[in-house]
Amino acid sequence: MAELPQRVRIREVGPRDGFQNEPETIDTFDKVRLIDQLGRSGLGRIEVTSFVRPDVIPQLADAAAVLEAIDVPPDVSLSVLVPNERGLDRALEHRDRFHEVSVFLSASETHNRRNVNRSVAESLDGLRRVLARAREAGLRCEGVISTAFGCPFEGFVAPERVAEIARELRDAGCDEVGFGDTTGMANPKQVGALFPYWRDMLGAEIELTAHFHNTRGQGLANVLAALYAGVDSFESSFGELGGCPESGPAHPATGNIATEDVVSMLEEMGIATGVDLPALIVATGMARDVLGRALGSHVATAGPVEWRTRGAG
């Protein structure tokens, strides 16, 4: 077995990726207190919101208000998602309130067209302008590639094509590229093969981040495979919040991997996350109350292993 990393970076994406997929509008005040609690849990990175068109995603219409109101420790790196230059313009009005931007596109033409009504080449053209201006503004940049492990419309996605898009993002100014398993099609064998390949294709400098979904229950197995493949940067969502278009309302457990489940597994393995698990579970409990339904997270229900063994004997 390869060496495991001693520590990993986790970006909490629940406030954007999770909230965005909730059918009921979440009150701005609730978003703010949830993000504040996340910020107090030791998470090093939080994706706070997205500057998308409010008529397209009304749930995030309060992006500016959220960004202005949150109060998190100064060492937490905050990011916002921007789909295009107009979104970047809106974000830059609050430049002193965040540190990073994330941009996104899909590796598959069909998924990209369904998602943003553009070809992949057109998306890359637009993102080059966004990234250039974001860098001018002193922002760190992440590019996220959706359907990097498979596409629900096209099926197989060529790893070479994903690498090509990743190189374009790198050359356009991304410090970090995220590889998204958008609909939970990745398996550990594939993950273990692809990350070393992408690392070879992209060089040692750039940060490679894994973004897995738990759609088929295999999310943490993919995290393990990624760890053994040298990945030490992950995105996840507290409460397992987040989107999976294939999930039905009767089944809450098919979104992103749950941050608390990731943290629990890694800390039990002796890999440092910096996260205070009980504080994170408080955030998930608050989210459950706000949303009024059971969440998919396991550790928030069962409790950390430590709670079972502390003082035992």
Added chain:
Amino acid sequence: MAELPQRVRIREVGPRDGFQNEPETIDTFDKVRLIDQLGRSGLGRIEVTSFVRPDVIPQLADAAAVLEAIDVPPDVSLSVLVPNERGLDRALEHRDRFHEVSVFLSASETHNRRNVNRSVAESLDGLRRVLARAREAGLRCEGVISTAFGCPFEGFVAPERVAEIARELRDAGCDEVGFGDTTGMANPKQVGALFPYWRDMLGAEIELTAHFHNTRGQGLANVLAALYAGVDSFESSFGELGGCPESGPAHPATGNIATEDVVSMLEEMGIATGVDLPALIVATGMARDVLGRALGSHVATAGPVEWRTRGAG
């Protein structure tokens, strides 16, 4: 990375471990048609029921009726759980209806006493008599060690103690020893270290089986770690049915690992299970209807990866 096995054996334990933990009595007829559907899904091993005292576990009071009524292909190896000689006596009245017995005890004294009101040594004494008689009757024997990766009362469980108990079971006639992560405390690093150690302690002949729970969302990550540690025998439960005393009614997803999730991950990795995933998902759908609630299984909700990619392009 170590070599992955080309094929694995899976024992479906839902009809025993799963049903046993359901609060509402399941009709015998429903149990039979669920087991028949499982038998048609290509599973090589099914744990059908348990001959426990009907006043202790009323849910399984129909053990004999179920065993007599099921109709599964002749190549499916059927097992029953027996707690003691009395249970074995009852099972042997239906000797021609099954092939294997499973016996169980806990590695931790506290858990064993709470579960069966005996010390581990007393349990081993009783099981030696059960196993001797089962072997006389020509039955294959499995011994399952609960809390093999940690105990909710005692915390740490010494791997040496688990190995000692496993050796006792082997010497008493077990062809197979199962290692149970009874309350979901195992992590992949531990799993990856313990199975090679137990293999060393027990020799090459005996079958070592991993029985994981998904209590903290890490069940399939533990399966992956076990695969890399040379394990090729697993127990799981369709629909993620099964017991975890720490799970609340609001959260269905904290029992055994779901057989369909295991099968999906392994088949996607190119590891043969022999299971027809769509047929297994039919069984889970039937169980959901019988139980009248959403189940924790992911793949039964999202569908196999293949359904997303078949004919795509």
